[in-house]
Amino acid sequence: MRSLGEAPVEEPLRRQGARAVERGVRVQSVTRAFTGRRASVVALEGMSLRAQPHEVVAVVGPSGCGKSTLLELVCGLQRPDAGRVEADPAVLMPQRDLLLPWLPALDNAALPLRARGTARREARELARPHFVRAGLDGFERSLPHELSGGMRQRVAFVRTLLAGKPVLALDEPFGALDALTRERMQDWLAGALEREPRTVVLVTHDVEEAVLLADRVVVMSSRPGRAVASFEVGGRRPRDRTDSEVVELRRAATQALR
Amino acid sequence: MVRARALLAPVLIALALLAAWELYARVGGVEDLILPAPTEVARALWEDRSLLWDNLRVTAGEVLLGLCVAALAGGALAIALHLSSAVRRAVYPLLVASQTVPIVIVAPLLVVWFGYDLAPKLAIVALICFFPIVVTMLDGLAGVDPELHKLMRTLDASRLRILRLVELPAALPSLFSGARIAVAVGVIGAVLAEQAGSSEGLGHLLLQATPQLETARAYAAVVALSAFAVILFTLLTVVERATLPWAHRARDRGEPS
Numbered sequence: 325m326r327s328l329g330e331a332p333v334e335e336p337l338r339r340q341g342a343r344a345v346e347r348g349v350r351v352q353s354v355t356r357a358f359t360g361r362r363a364s365v366v367a368l369e370g371m372s373l374r375a376q377p378h379e380v381v382a383v384v385g386p387s388g389c390g391k392s393t394l395l396e397l398v399c400g401l402q403r404p405d406a407g408r409v410e411a412d413p414a415v416l417m418p419q420r421d422l423l424l425p426w427l428p429a430l431d432n433a434a435l436p437l438r439a440r441g442t443a444r445r446e447a448r449e450l451a452r453p454h455f456v457r458a459g460l461d462g463f464e465r466s467l468p469h470e471l472s473g474g475m476r477q478r479v480a481f482v483r484t485l486l487a488g489k490p491v492l493a494l495d496e497p498f499g500a501l502d503a504l505t506r507e508r509m510q511d512w513l514a515g516a517l518e519r520e521p522r523t524v525v526l527v528t529h530d531v532e533e534a535v536l537l538a539d540r541v542v543v544m545s546s547r548p549g550r551a552v553a554s555f556e557v558g559g560r561r562p563r564d565r566t567d568s569e570v571v572e573l574r575r576a577a578t579q580a581l582r
Numbered sequence: 583m584v585r586a587r588a589l590l591a592p593v594l595i596a597l598a599l600l601a602a603w604e605l606y607a608r609v610g611g612v613e614d615l616i617l618p619a620p621t622e623v624a625r626a627l628w629e630d631r632s633l634l635w636d637n638l639r640v641t642a643g644e645v646l647l648g649l650c651v652a653a654l655a656g657g658a659l660a661i662a663l664h665l666s667s668a669v670r671r672a673v674y675p676l677l678v679a680s681q682t683v684p685i686v687i688v689a690p691l692l693v694v695w696f697g698y699d700l701a702p703k704l705a706i707v708a709l710i711c712f713f714p715i716v717v718t719m720l721d722g723l724a725g726v727d728p729e730l731h732k733l734m735r736t737l738d739a740s741r742l743r744i745l746r747l748v749e750l751p752a753a754l755p756s757l758f759s760g761a762r763i764a765v766a767v768g769v770i771g772a773v774l775a776e777q778a779g780s781s782e783g784l785g786h787l788l789l790q791a792t793p794q795l796e797t798a799r800a801y802a803a804v805v806a807l808s809a810f811a812v813i814l815f816t817l818l819t820v821v822e823r824a825t826l827p828w829a830h831r832a833r834d835r836g837e838p839s
Contacts, residue, residue: 399736416736418729425828426751438747439739467828487737 648707722756
């Protein structure tokens with residue numbers, strides 16, 4: 325457990341399956357402002373968010389409402405100006421896949437292991453099963469520019485999983501994909517999270533994506549961002565886009581956004 | 583086929599310039615000693631080929647070795663400057679200032695210090711190649727996407743691992759760019775060094791040819807030097823494309839690499 329209001333404590337590296345008791349994510353009335361040369365911008369004000377262990381919480385909001393700031397706070401990349409952020413160790417999956425263009429796909433997926441000092445060959449072996457399970461079998465040696473957008477995103481997601489952190493902070497993971505690929509990737513992610521349950525904070529501007537993937541959908545106001553509504557989504561994933569419940573929730577969340 | 587067509591314009595321009603030169607040298611009544619016609623230069627190239635070749639090998643060796651020294655030392659300094667802002671603040675202004683010292687003045691001094699052999703030439707070529715390599719490499723190291731830094735930090739990567747896994751590979755194309763700039767100035771450096779004190783090399787040959795009234799030979803030496811520089815430049819491009827194919831893909835697509 326890490327408290328970001330205080331001095332940072334070095335977390336011991338966690339291996340998957342060997343976690344201590346998890347406590348999820350707790351963001352309590354956080355304010356975060358950025359001082360520019362001309363004006364200061366209040367990104368978040370009085371923002372609160374709770375994600376129980378293994379709960380998938382989607383955060384939707386208009387662009388510029390401080391969603392990315394929220395994720396960086398959860399990941400410990402920023403400190404709040406006021407309020408508290410308490411979160412299990414989190415890994416960031418940025419908006420762009422940010423695969424290293426010189427590394428073959430499997431090595432890109434294995435990057436978290438190498439970042440912790442595992443030798444290249446061993447890192448590959450450890451990453452391979454996850455890589456294969458993501459449907460990437462046969463593309464181990466492909467360079468990122470040789471992969472399709474959806475495959476690159478899957479490599480990025482395997483990389484995120486292999487970080488071995490209990491919390492995943494996903495920043496519009498499918499925002500850059502075309503509509504068809506995005507739908508397929510949403511279904512795939514829903515399945516992947518069923519197999520590998522994690523605490524997830526998923527930031528998106530796509531309400532349908534939020535309702536399909538999350539246990540709970542939190543709606544944020546425009547800047548300064550804070551939570552204005554929260555919807556529980558029942559039912560097991562994967563859900564169908566045309567479920568009446570999904571459609572109804574989508575309508576309600578969209579209403580709250582306006 | 584596209585490449586051949588792309589070469590057409592520069593070849594035509596070069597031919598036109600050579601023709602104008604030839605015409606002026608022959609019809610304009612200029613002394614051969616002052617301005618030899620291109621055909622004279624070509625003849626010198628052929629007749630003095632073994633002399634030119636022997637001296638080109640010496641100069642080429644100095645340039646290549648000096649370039650390697652500069653790449654190693656420049657790469658190491660760029661990493662040091664990149665890792666420590668204190669070092670950067672202290673050393674970077676000195677580095678820039680050092681480039682304003684005229685190498686023509688330094689070259690004879692180095693000959694006095696290091697003697698007549700390879701050492702002063704290496705030192706001068708390396709000195710002159712050092713700067714473009716450090717600057718481009720430093721830009722390459724610092725040019726890594728800040729988002730990637732954030733990602734690596736959430737992956738608990740140490741500063742040195744970020745350097746090794748992300749920043750150094752990302753800076754390799756910049757190192758090649760620096761080396762390509764260094765080739766051109768390095769050739770000039772080698773000639774200057776040889777003229778400051780040497781008994782061989784194309785710089786020495788140039789210095790000898792003029793008082794011996796072998797103007798065509800001097801021009802031929804310049805042609806050999808230029809050809810060497812162009813070949814080395816092209817070779818670096820070819821090696822880069824072969825070893826870092828990703829850099830060109832990313833650049834062609836307009837993605838940040």
